[in-house]
Amino acid sequence: MSEESTLILVKPDGVKSGHIGDVITRLENRRYTITALKVIQATPELLQAHYAQLVDKPFYPGIEAFMMETPMVAIVATGVDVINSFRKMVGPTKPEDAMPGTIRGDFGRAWGTQPIKNVVHSSDSPESAAREIKIWFPEL
Numbered sequence: 001m002s003e004e005s006t007l008i009l010v011k012p013d014g015v016k017s018g019h020i021g022d023v024i025t026r027l028e029n030r031r032y033t034i035t036a037l038k039v040i041q042a043t044p045e046l047l048q049a050h051y052a053q054l055v056d057k058p059f060y061p062g063i064e065a066f067m068m069e070t071p072m073v074a075i076v077a078t079g080v081d082v083i084n085s086f087r088k089m090v091g092p093t094k095p096e097d098a099m100p101g102t103i104r105g106d107f108g109r110a111w112g113t114q115p116i117k118n119v120v121h122s123s124d125s126p127e128s129a130a131r132e133i134k135i136w137f138p139e140l
């Protein structure tokens with residue numbers, strides 16, 4: 001397996017509940033390299049690009065409003081198998097389904113909310129990672 005990069009967003013619920021540091025610590029504990037990091041206020045344009053496959057869903061307006069509640073922390077993390085490994089560290093979409101020890105299981109306290117509030121986003125494939133890094137870090 002070779003080195004790859006993934007795009008991580010600490011979402012507004014993770015920022016508000018004070019888990020930016022926890023997400024960074026878990027990346028560092030696994031010896032992933034943080035190759036880019038910034039605080040960024042999402043816009044409708046950024047979110048419609050990021051969630052292109054969800055914009056037609058009935059719950060999309062709720063996602064857009066939620067993702068603009070506070071600035072987020074955007075991170076590019078690099079390492080061997082980081083895309084799949086970090087997805088495992090994050091856990092499933094709904095925090096109530098996520099095991100203790102995962103980021104969503106440990107820090108996703110907004111159970112049962114609409115839209116689903118689940119602390120972080122992370123890319124799900126090399127293609128998604130390349131696409132999402134361009135959206136959030138066009139300067140790279």
Ligand SMILES: Nc1ncnc2c1ncn2[C@@H]1O[C@H](COP(=O)(O)OP(=O)(O)OP(=O)(O)O)[C@@H](O)[C@H]1O
Pocket residue numbers: 059063092093094114115116117118120121122123124
């Ligand atoms: N049925 C739903 N109702 C409400 N919100 C949803 C629903 N499905 C997804 N969402 C919201 O949209 C986001 C993106 O959905 P997706 O299916 O890509 O899940 P994910 O890959 O686990 O999450 P993310 O892409 O944020 O890492 C979810 O994280 C959640 O905030």
